Amino acid sequence: MLGANDGIVSVAAVVVGVAGATTSLPAIIAAGSAALVGGAISMALGEYVSVSSSRDTTRALIEKERHELATMPEQELAELTELYRAKGLSQATARTVAEELTAHDALAAHLEVELNIDEDDIVSPWAAAAASALAFLIGAVLPMVAILLPPEPARIPVCFAAVLVALVLTGTISARIGGTHPLRATLRVVIGGALALAATFLVGRLLGTAGLGA
Numbered sequence: 001m002l003g004a005n006d007g008i009v010s011v012a013a014v015v016v017g018v019a020g021a022t023t024s025l026p027a028i029i030a031a032g033s034a035a036l037v038g039g040a041i042s043m044a045l046g047e048y049v050s051v052s053s054s055r056d057t058t059r060a061l062i063e064k065e066r067h068e069l070a071t072m073p074e075q076e077l078a079e080l081t082e083l084y085r086a087k088g089l090s091q092a093t094a095r096t097v098a099e100e101l102t103a104h105d106a107l108a109a110h111l112e113v114e115l116n117i118d119e120d121d122i123v124s125p126w127a128a129a130a131a132s133a134l135a136f137l138i139g140a141v142l143p144m145v146a147i148l149l150p151p152e153p154a155r156i157p158v159c160f161a162a163v164l165v166a167l168v169l170t171g172t173i174s175a176r177i178g179g180t181h182p183l184r185a186t187l188r189v190v191i192g193g194a195l196a197l198a199a200t201f202l203v204g205r206l207l208g209t210a211g212l213g214a
Helices: 002-021 025-071 073-086 091-115 125-148 152-178 182-209
Strands: none
Touching: 002 025, 002 125, 002 152, 002 182, 025 073, 025 091, 025 125, 073 091, 125 152, 152 182
């Protein structure tokens, strides 16, 4: 939902700003298309770098834990016992649990309890990048359609209305997924989106009035 919100607001801000400066449909299409493609690539690259860094860190922690288990198994068993004691188990029970989990899969036991890591659940940077780009593109389509389909006098009002309705939907869905208050979350994205559109429209109008949007 965050990627879709970014696509909606950023592309809408560009096309509304350009539409405020000029009525030229080719100019609006060019600017909107550039914002759509550039935004999707930027989102994908940002997500790829972020997830790659996180994955590298996770893998380094896994290798460190694997090395420690191989070179100091008794100390690692004692550490696992103490971790379970800290969770409320008695010394005897914690030791038994630690020994049984170590016999089953020592690395998985330490990663889960000590580092909260699942070795089989490391996110792929490519998958994250693709998902981020796709979410942005889905969101970006709406303002492009809303600015291009209506007749010239209605372009900006229709785009404003479509974007605000879309933000209400994405804000509500995000709140429900996250278990937060829907009204508060929705107001944040709607007000933020409205301010972004108003600001870019004003800039475009001023540039158009100054003759720079011809």
